[in-house]
Amino acid sequence: MLQDRTWLLIGRKMANEASPQELKELEDILKSNPELHFTMQALSDMWSQSGNCASQDIEAVYNAHISRMREKGLDVPGKEDQSEIPPLFVKSPARRSRMVRLVAVLSAAAAIIILLVAVGPFRPRLSRADIASSSEISTRNGSKTNILLPDGTKVWLNAGSKLTYGKDFSEQRREVMLTGEAYFDVVHDASKPFVIHTRSMDIRVLGTEFNVKSYPDEKTTEASLIRGSIEVTLTDRAAEKIILKPNEKIVVTDEPVEETVTEPRAGKTVPPKPIISVSHLNYYSLDSTILETSWVQNRLVFEDESFEDLVRKMERWYGVTFEFANEKVGRFRFTGKFEDESLEEALEAMRITADFSFTIGEKHVIITK
Amino acid sequence: MTEHTLELQRRIAMYDDEPAYKEIFFSFHGPLVRFAFTFLEDRDASQEVVSDVFVKVWERRKTLTSIDNLKLYLYISVKNSALNHLAKIKKQPLLSLDDLNIDIPTPYLNPEQLLVNAELMKRVHSAINSLPPRCKLVYRLVKEDGLRYREVSEILNISIKTIDNQLAIALRKIGKAIDLKLKAGAMY
DSSP, X not given: OOOHHHHHHHHHHHTTOOOHHHHHHHHHHHHHOTHHHHHHHHHHHHHTSOEEOOOOOHHHHHHHHHHHHHHTTOOOSXXXXXXXXXXXXXXXXXXXXXOSSOOOOOOTTTTOOOSSOOOOOOOOOOOGGGOOSEEEEEOOTTXXXXXXXXXXXXXXXXXXXXXXXXXXXXXXXXXXXXXXXXXXXXXXXXXXXXXXXXXXXXXXXXXXXXXXXXXXXXXXXXXXXXXXXXXEEETTEXXXXXXXXXXXXXEEEOSOOOOOOOOOOTTOOOOOOOEXXXXXXXXXXXXXXXXXXXXXXXXXXXXXXXXXXXXXXXXXXXXXXXXXXXXXXXXXXXXXXXXXXXXXXXXXXXXXXXXXXXXXXXXXXXXXX | OHHHHHHHHHHHHHHOOHHHHHHHHHHHHHHHHHHHHHHHOOHHHHHHHXXXXXXXXXXXXXXXXXXXXXXXXXXXXXXXXXHHHHXXXXXXXXXXXXXXXXXXXXXXXXXXXXXXXXXXXHHHHHHHHTSOHHHHHXXXXXXXSOOOHHHHXXXXXXXXXXXXXXXXXXXXXXXXHHOTTOOTTOOO
16 A cells, blocks of 8 residues: 555656655655556656647737737837847757666657557457457557457557457457467456466466567567466466466576486486576666566667667567677667657667667668677 | 746846747746636636736846746746735635636647547546645646746745645545556555
8 A cells, every 4th residue: 555655756756856865765665566657657658748728829919918018108028129139149958968878868759658558449349240260469560559358358469469369258268379478457357267378378367467478589488467466387387387476577488498417317308497487577777667568658668688689679669670790789788768769769879878880771770880 | 948048038138138028928928827817717817917927027127137036936926916916806815725726737638649548538637627726736836837846835835745745645646547457445
């Protein structure tokens, strides 16, 4: 339960009145209350927009004001014999101090992000005649979408992803199959468990919000829990169930790793074990955005990631392919956040702290030293 | 804005610079009229009060640079002017901020970003509108008008602590409206 003090701190943060200690205090509170992140980001987005004031014709109002002054016999601004005004001395904006780690800069226009989760137009419910044996929704690289499942569950599908569900969804069980990445907001229904199948894990849910990532071209599958609780079972280890609590994530590495030599049982071969880790969600060091779900708010946030890894995300984000002409460049590391930058703007921003060049072709980018 | 505002003041003071005066008018007129309206509830009277304040600004243009915080000066002037006006008409002073009717601008929705949030924003807006007047006014001055806490404190004659508390109340209420999955019993 959040105290008054929390809201007081949020107010100060929004209004830019918070001291560094207060910001830190709020950050700590957010870490123990991950559900609050969503609300905070929504508030933050809402705060940065100005309201829609009935705009009068300000020019006309001003002229009326001047006329009124004239009528009163007062000195009026803008007389013809006004003395020469010296040329304006324009100061160039202070150079943004270089950060050791990169932060991508939002343009003023791009900063106006409307609230929360962008939900696209609802898909009209399919009539009985239209329902094929299964429904499939997929996204290309460079685009995301939102889905409303028949039971009311909301799914945000990231770029390069596919979600499939059968026509008997929501009759007995609610089952979907996912490749790629999706954020789920599952409607609570204890009588019908919601199950998500991915390549290496099955996730069983009651009513919660969480993120699942299982791209075919990546070595790991992960599930990050924001709210509620989920039970994860590995596809090849049905007996083992792992229950996640909010703010936890599970990462399964699919490629078997060379095990250190163990004594094999006589006659038995030991199957390679996938590496599983359960850890906390990651926060962007500069503003506490949750890394794992930032894409739902249309932000690509990364913390100390190698160029190589980052490029895979950028490929999906922008719908292009990348190629490194020089392997060393792939090892540069970046921390930052992209919101509305074009591909070119993003790469230029990254070039501020790393020495590389790039060429953008048709839908292909080449990175060179 | 503050550094730029000082520059504008300088130009007005030294050169009777009309474009600078016009720029200040354009920047502050809207919010000031809305602020005046809070007390007067009369569009014409509000425009008049704000116009009077801007007349004063022009009349004392030579010493305009002696004002450290023009924005604050304008708000306080408008408030005083409005209260004087009220006293003349209603023959009684404003008793409390809680007697006021505060208008909050509707949030702008970008039609390009189709959202279920049309509904959510309505919910948020309705949450804000149902705040008690004083709370709503503090919220609006801080959020819409971009005033600092100490500025609001001076304008409304309330303590920083009150501002902290009022804003906390407002945000908690908005937070509730935003939090779609608020389950019964779970409280923020």
